[in-house]
Each structure stands twice: as C-alpha cells, then as structure tokens.
Amino acid sequence: MGRxxxxxxxxxxxxxxxxxxxAYERAIEQGADFIEPDLVMSRDGVLIVRHExxxxxxxxxxxxxxxxxxxATRTVDGRSVTGWFAEDFTLAELKTLRARERLxxxxxxNTAFDGREPxxxxxxxxxxxxxxxxxxxxxxxxPSCFAALGLPMEDAFIGALERRGLTGPDAxxxxxxxxxxxxxxxxxxxxxxxxQLVAASGGPxxxxxxxxxxxxxxxxxxxxxxxxSWIGADTALIEPAPDAPTALIAxxxxxxxxxxGWTFRAENAFLPEGDRIGDAPAAHGRLRxxxxxxAAHGLDAAFMDQPDLANR
Numbered sequence: 001m002g003r004x005x006x007x008x009x010x011x012x013x014x015x016x017x018x019x020x021x022x023a024y025e026r027a028i029e030q031g032a033d034f035i036e037p038d039l040v041m042s043r044d045g046v047l048i049v050r051h052e053x054x055x056x057x058x059x060x061x062x063x064x065x066x067x068x069x070x071x072a073t074r075t076v077d078g079r080s081v082t083g084w085f086a087e088d089f090t091l092a093e094l095k096t097l098r099a100r101e102r103l104x105x106x107x108x109x110n111t112a113f114d115g116r117e118p119x120x121x122x123x124x125x126x127x128x129x130x131x132x133x134x135x136x137x138x139x140x141x142x143p144s145c146f147a148a149l150g151l152p153m154e155d156a157f158i159g160a161l162e163r164r165g166l167t168g169p170d171a172x173x174x175x176x177x178x179x180x181x182x183x184x185x186x187x188x189x190x191x192x193x194x195x196q197l198v199a200a201s202g203g204p205x206x207x208x209x210x211x212x213x214x215x216x217x218x219x220x221x222x223x224x225x226x227x228x229s230w231i232g233a234d235t236a237l238i239e240p241a242p243d244a245p246t247a248l249i250a251x252x253x254x255x256x257x258x259x260x261g262w263t264f265r266a267e268n269a270f271l272p273e274g275d276r277i278g279d280a281p282a283a284h285g286r287l288r289x290x291x292x293x294x295a296a297h298g299l300d301a302a303f304m305d306q307p308d309l310a311n312r
Contacts, residue, residue, distance in 0.1 A: 008032035
C-alpha cells in the first residue's frame with residue numbers, strides 16, 4: 001500500500017453526529033476506504049450501531065418522558081454506568097429515538113443535525129458500505145456483557161456476515177474487538193480479517209490475566225498473529241511524542257500483522273501539545289502533519305474523524 005487506508009471513525013464524525021447515515025455518506029464522499037460502525041444489541045437481539053450501549057450521550061432518549069423509568073445503573077466491563085441502555089429497548093423503540101452530537105462543546109456545528117436521524121442497524125450500515133463500494137470495519141462492543149444478559153452478539157454477528165457473503169479472507173471487512181476470546185472464537189468460525197484493539201493502559205476485559213502492554217511486546221504480537229491479521233493501537237503506543245516513534249509498528253510487521261492507529265482527530269483537545277495550534281480546544285491543529293509522520297513510521301491504516309484531512 002502506498003498510503004495508510006483511511007477508516008472513517010464512526011463516519012465523518014468531525015462533521016456530522018457519529019454513526020448516522022449522514023456521517024457515513026459524508027465520509028464516503030471524502031474518500032474514506034472503510035466506514036466504522038460500533039455494534040451493541042437491542043433487547044430483541046438486533047445489532048444496532050451506537051458508540052456504547054449507554055445511549056443518552058448520542059440520542060434524545062433522556063428527553064422522552066415515556067422512557068424516563070428505564071434510566072438505570074449497571075456495571076459495564078467493570079465500571080458503574082448510569083443512563084439508558086440499548087439492551088433495555090426493542091428495536092422498534094430504539095427506532096423512535098433520534099441521534100444527536102456527542103461532543104457539542106467541541107463540534108457545535110454538528111448540533112445543527114441533532115434530531116434528524118434514527119439509529120441504524122448493522123444491516124443498514126452494511127447496505128451503505130455495499131452501495132458505495134467501500135469496506136466496513138465493525139467493532140463488537142462489550143460482547144461478554146451482552147452474553148451475560150442472554151444476548152449472544154457473536155452468533156448474531158456471524159449470521160449477518162453469512163447472509164452477505166462476508167466471511168472469507170478477502171471480504172471487504174475488518175472486524176474489531178478489545179476482547180481476545182471473541183476474536184479467537186470468530187477465527188474458528190470465519191476467515192474474515194480480524195483486528196485486535198489495544199489501548200495504552202489496562203487490558204482486555206475477558207482476560208484479567210493479560211495486559212495490553214504484554215500484548216504489544218514481540219511475544220504478545222506473535223500471539224495475536226495466531227488469530228488476527230491486524231492490531232488497532234492507541235496512537236500513544238506508536239508515537240508517545242512527535243517524531244519519537246516506538247518500535248511497535250516494526251515489531252507488528254515482523255510478526256506478520258498490519259497496524260491501524262486510533263484515533264486521528266483534528267481538534268486541539270485530542271492532539272499532543274506539539275501538534276496544537278493555539279489554545280482553543282475546538283480549534284484545529286496540525287492533523288495532516290501528524291498523519292504524515294505516522295505514514296512515514298509505516299502505519300497501515302488510520303481511524304479518522306475527519307477523513308477529508310488525510311493527505312491522499
């Protein structure tokens with residue numbers, strides 16, 4: 001590849017509310033190679049597209065009196081979370097909600113699109129990608145938590161891929177998860193490309209004996225290569241400071257893995273100090289220069305909120 005692949009992170013989420021049809025279509029217009037839907041589940045077992053199973057930050061559910069009694073507190077991957085949860089609603093109920101901007105203080109222009117669009121299903125996201133001829137990079141969110149609720153995400157997910165013929169090694173799909181066991185089980189059932197997500201701290205929820213630090217050593221990367229073909233790494237693991245890369249990309253390539261970096265965002269609030277312009281958190285910094293450095297480090301793909309800023 002002559003340049004990193006551009007994966008539209010939740011669509012063109014720098015310009016439209018994330019995970020909406022408008023965000024995905026905008027990203028496709030801007031030349032994204034892949035669109036990325038995060039997947040959670042409804043009470044009746046349908047895969048839907050939301051950043052988290054707690055949906056008050058990205059929908060108008062809190063303003064719906066009919067659903068006020070469903071506000072709850074529960075534990076998600078070991079953390080206590082309060083709000084409204086996708087798994088407490090049927091798909092029909094979820095479809096009555098409307099999407100809104102998750103970061104209005106940083107992306108005020110996006111609020112003009114609040115209330116316009118319903119929640120998408122995974123099948124609808126697949127339709128968008130197929131119609132445009134782009135790839136899709138779904139992330140399975142909290143599969144262990146959903147399994148404990150009697151909602152086996154992996155079965156529903158594989159069923160959707162089988163209906164679309166997306167289970168082969170050359171399918172235009174890149175399947176992501178932070179959990180190790182989910183990806184290992186998928187590898188036994190399908191041949192599609194798998195991407196192990198790794199963060200700068202902590203470890204996979206389903207493997208309390210394992211840390212992301214251990215997974216990104218040469219030995220850990222060799223283990224990932226036993227079931228996956230990619231890693232998706234927090235950019236801090238690749239370049240902790242501008243022009244000071246680690247050996248992660250080289251080590252991953254030596255193990256036979258490609259590397260995707262997450263997440264490239266233009267706003268100063270998300271950039272390291274050396275890439276910021278001015279002090280305003282919502283102002284755009286030097287994202288193009290940052291992406292160019294990562295490309296020079298050998299990055300294979302970039303998760304981006306503003307796909308149009310990629311230096312093509």
